[in-house]
Amino acid sequence: MVEKAWVGRLPAVKSKADLVYDSLRAAIAEGQLRPGERVNMDELARDFGVSKIPVREAVKRLESEGLLVARVHAGVTVAEVDVTEMRGVFLAREAIDVLVARLAAESADDTLPTRLEETQQAMRAALDEAALDRLPELNTDFHQALAGATGYRIFGELTEQLLMTIRRYRIVAPTDPVNWRAVIEEHDTIIEALRTGDPAAAAEAARAHTVSQARHEVESD
Numbered sequence: 001m002v003e004k005a006w007v008g009r010l011p012a013v014k015s016k017a018d019l020v021y022d023s024l025r026a027a028i029a030e031g032q033l034r035p036g037e038r039v040n041m042d043e044l045a046r047d048f049g050v051s052k053i054p055v056r057e058a059v060k061r062l063e064s065e066g067l068l069v070a071r072v073h074a075g076v077t078v079a080e081v082d083v084t085e086m087r088g089v090f091l092a093r094e095a096i097d098v099l100v101a102r103l104a105a106e107s108a109d110d111t112l113p114t115r116l117e118e119t120q121q122a123m124r125a126a127l128d129e130a131a132l133d134r135l136p137e138l139n140t141d142f143h144q145a146l147a148g149a150t151g152y153r154i155f156g157e158l159t160e161q162l163l164m165t166i167r168r169y170r171i172v173a174p175t176d177p178v179n180w181r182a183v184i185e186e187h188d189t190i191i192e193a194l195r196t197g198d199p200a201a202a203a204e205a206a207r208a209h210t211v212s213q214a215r216h217e218v219e220s221d
Contacts, residue, residue, distance in 0.1 A: 015054065016048075016050045016054035017053075017054035017055075017057035017058050017061075018058075019048075019054075020044070020048055020050065020054050020055055020057075020058035021057075021058035021061050021062065023048070024039075024044075024058055024059075024062060024068075025062065025067065028062075028067050028068075028078055028164075028168065029136075029164055029167050029168065030133075031168075031171040033078050034078060034171060034172070035078050035079065035080045035081055035168060035171065035172060036077055036078060036080055037077060037078045038075055038076065038077050039059065039068060039075070039076040039077065039078065040075070041055050041056065041059060041076065059076055063076075065161070066079055066165075067079055067164070067168075079168075081165060081168050081169040081172070083218055085165070085169075086165075086166070086169055086217055086218050087214075087218050089162055089165050089166060089169075090210060090213065090214035090217070090218060091214075092158075092162055093162050093166075093210050093214075094207060094210040094211065094214070096155065096158050096159065096162070097143070097146075097159075097206040097207070097209070097210050098203045098206050098207045098210075099155075099203075100143075100146050100147050100150055100155050100159070100206065101146060101190060101193070101194075101199075101202040101203050101205065101206035102199045102200070102202060102203040102206075103149075103150040103151075103152070103155075103199075104146050104147075104149040104150055104194060104202065105193060105194050105197060105198060105199040105201075105202035105203075106199050107149065107150065107151055108149035108194065112145070112146075112149050112194060113191050113194045113195045115145055116142060116145055116146070116187070116190075116191050116194070117191060119138055119141050119142045119145065120142070120184060120187055120188065120191070122134075122138050123135060123138045123139070123142075123180075123183075123184050123187075124184060126138060127177060127180050127181060127184070130177070132174075132175075132177065132180065135175075135180055135183075136163075136167045136170065139163070139183065140160070140163050140167070142187055143159050143163060144156055144159055144160065146159075146190070147159040166217070169217065170217075173217070175216070175217075179213075179216050182212065182216075183209075183213065186205070186208065186209035186212060186213075187209070189205040189208070189209070190202060190205040190206055190209065192205075193205050
């Protein structure tokens, strides 16, 4: 067998560009970089202690994901999220979440409801403690666990992208505690359908959840 000289050369740690990307993406998701805010690449390079090259690579990657926007004479800014875009996001979520729930009910093992309930307990605790800033990440964990249970990586990637947009929108239009309570209750319905192994019921619970959240996020504006 011919030896492949290029095999085994993967780095043991993330590259500087990956680390900058991870940091910027987290800052956008958490609202530390807000929609419309300008991103100064020279300043970022100084803050991270790296050259401009990994910063540019990270910014280009975030541009391709729609999280940053580069305009001539305006520089790079965090992408805005408006109500019109959110309508499209929730239409996509409805289609994907229904399919994810159905597939999860068909193929997931018995540990999935238990794992989801653990996330639910963490969400309830955060809500009781008025730690609303913890809820978006926990909500993402819930839906990523569902997506992972389908056995298809693409659903995890799509779920992550859609929930990221919703999290960014909620920075400027925060979800109130009453609706977070509704989110948790809607999750409970999905879990119950999974416990009974009913794909149709799981799909309907996921659809109802997405429609309810779309109504709260979009139609209330």
